[in-house]
Amino acid sequence: MAFVQVQRPRVSDVIMQRLEAMILEGSLKPGQKLPPERELAEQFGVSRPSLREAVQKLVARGLLVSRQGGGNYVCEQLGQSFRDPLLKLLAGHDEFHYDLLEFRHALEGLAAHYAALRATDADKAMLQRRFDALVATYEAMDPVEEAEADAAFHLAIAEAAHNVVLLHSMRGIFALLEQSIVKNLTSLFERHGSRDLLYDQHRDLLDAILSGDAEAARARSHEHLVFVEDSLLELTREETRFERAMRRVQVGG
Secondary structure, three states, X not given: OOOOOOOOOOHHHHHHHHHHXXXXXXXXXXXXXXXXXXXXXXXXXXXXXXXXXXXXXXXXOOOEXXXXXXXXXXXXXXXXXXXXXXXXXXXOOHHHHHHHHHHHHHHHHHHHHHHHHHOOHHHHHHHHHHHHHHHHOHHHOOHHHHHHHHHHHHHHHXXXXXXXXXXXXXXXXXXXXXXXXXXXXXXXXXXXXXXXXXXXXXXXXXXXXXXXXXXXXHHHHHHHHHHHHHHHHHHHHHHHHHHHHHHHHXXXX
């Protein structure tokens, strides 16, 4: 019987696979700069030529970008499923705003569920920091600043779910998510007490994940988005009633 000889993998290929895994799992994020070559070679326990070869392969595949004299970076375009001009097209049409909320229902509920089951101590610490950063924006009353912190909190939940497909789906709509939240907050701030309710909802969602209650986490995520959707629908109805009343006044005048 003839046996096929087992070939040992090249060191550069092993390094390349490690870097690929780090990109997939979110340890290396789009646009992030890699550590200096010497430091990275020491961390992997390999020679610098082997590391350099692995990096060159990833550059050739479009996963890394090498800048002359500036180091190596993860490609910023990774995971951008919704790109311009589609991003601008979606953001500019209000009728699709609720489609995004429906999509968030499915995606974020699942993320919260798995985050409660899988979050490590490091994940929980990051979630707490992102929540604290969100709360710190409340005094500014700036919808844009708060939206960035809000979206970052929800993205941290996706990271804590430890599902790379789910994570990169969230990352793919991250810019659209921020724009959506800005629009939501700008409208919801018009309703008295909305910010306090949003704070309570985010806090309850965080508590459910930190306590490991997967079903409660999914439920809190669902309740939060239902509140946002119902509030926006009611605001739209109020605006329609106001415009209708103004037309009657103008006609009557």
